[in-house]
């Protein structure tokens with residue numbers, strides 16, 4: 001995550017994901033990104049002014065991680081947890097420290113903060129284009 005001083009130029013690659021206020025200060029939320037190639041989920045964790053954004057897909061078998069919609073953290077809020085088989089991931093880098101996919105990592109999406117808005121940089125295969133975020 002980086003904080004930028006100029007508003008990112010929106011295009012097919014850089015999109016506004018949400019506002020900082022959409023994420024509890026020590027919590028998480030999830031958003032769907034719809035593109036011309038299909039849609040995928042994102043998970044966002046906020047630790048005060050820092051945010052961490054990952055694709056919402058467990059490296060074990062590819063399922064979404066949510067415990068409930070938008071909730072990805074253990075009770076003590078120290079790790080991201082997968083609701084399917086309980087894998088635990090470090091918030092800071094998405095590395096799996098325990099569970100059936102130990103040693104693998106969540107796919108990190110590069111994120112920027114500008115004026116309390118969160119933008120992400122999408123992967124851009126040929127023909128990829130943003131339709132909406134929700």
Ligand code: FES
Pocket residue numbers: 058059060061062063082083084085086087099100101
């Ligand atoms: S699907 Fe996440 S731990 Fe199995």
